[in-house]
Amino acid sequence: MKEKLKVGLFIPCYINQLYPQIGIATLELLEKLELDVYYPQNQTCCGQPLGNSGYEEDSKGICNLFVENFKEYDYIVGPSGSCIYHVKHHFDILEQTxxxxxxxxxxxxLCEFIVKVLGKTDFGASFPYKVGLHKSCHGLRGLKLGSCSEVQGEHFSTEEDLLKKVKGLELMSLNRKDECCGFGGTFAVFEEAISAKMGKDRVQDHLDSDVEVLTGADHSCLMHLEGIINRNKKPIKVMHIAEILNSSL
Structure with missing residues (x-):
């Protein structure tokens, strides 16, 4: 019998505190793929907020703790492009043991792991709604989860590959397919007005495209957009892509 892959489930701190349903959906998806999934109880933040604010030196303790928690697994999988990008590209501040x-x-x-590592795209999910996909900057341009609109070449998208297999889901075409939402972590705090305007523009694009549910693979961006949607009472629901892939409506 082939030995199962041992996967360490990384749930970012804001998802753990505010959106536990996304962590549950991620776990259930990975279990459907018959993986051995473990959740290290001592995991904390990946260190991204400190790093983004210029305090990389102060974040080393958090980064080292992350390594200590996840070093024994075949793969570390998380439902957040920006956090995974930070681990892959900004842990260069540590001694490279x-x-x-x-x-x-x-x-x-999560999406990259499912499509590129496991070669899966269909979970038998059903979700009969018009869906707009927000492609986060870290996921798209950092992790290369898809092709960028400003670059010539063949189009590809791991998130689209997964959503197109969901029964009943209609993936809507946006006018500006991969524009930044304006969140940018602490950018939303220090440049509030610019961040809010960029977010409103992204929400309006989804409204203009008759989107009923806005989704993406980075819930930090979705959290920003959901706040704008709720404050302005716009008729769009926000869901992480893991929740849609795990649905059976």
Missing amino acids: PEVQRVRNNAYE
Whole structure:
């Protein structure tokens, strides 16, 4: 019998605190794929907020703790492109021990892991709604989860590959397919007005495209957009892509 892959489930701190349903959906998806999934109880933040704010040196303790928690797994999988990007590309501030390199090399965003590592696209999900896909900057341009609209070449998207297999789902075409939502972590705090305007523009694009449910693979971006939607009482629901892929409506 082939030995199952041992996967360490990384749930970002804001999902753990505010959107536990996304963590549950991610776990259930991975279990459907018959993986051995473990949740290290001592995991905390990946260190991204400190790093984004210029305090990389102060974040080393958090980053080292992340390595300690996840070094034993074949893969580290999380439902957040920005957090996984931070692990893969900004843990260069640490001494590059074999454990650090192993964690950096084996960390994957959920959609990328499912499509590129496991070669799966269909979970038998059903979701009869018009869906708009927000492609986050870290996922698209950092992790290369898809092709960018400003670059010539063949179009591809791991998120689209998964959504197109969902029964009843209609993936709507946006006018500006991969524009930034304006969140940018602490950018939303220090440049509030610019961030809010960029977010409103993204929401309006989805409204203009008759979107009923806005989704994406980075819930930090979705959290920003959902706040704008709720404050302005716009008729769009926000769901992480893991929730849609795990649905059976």
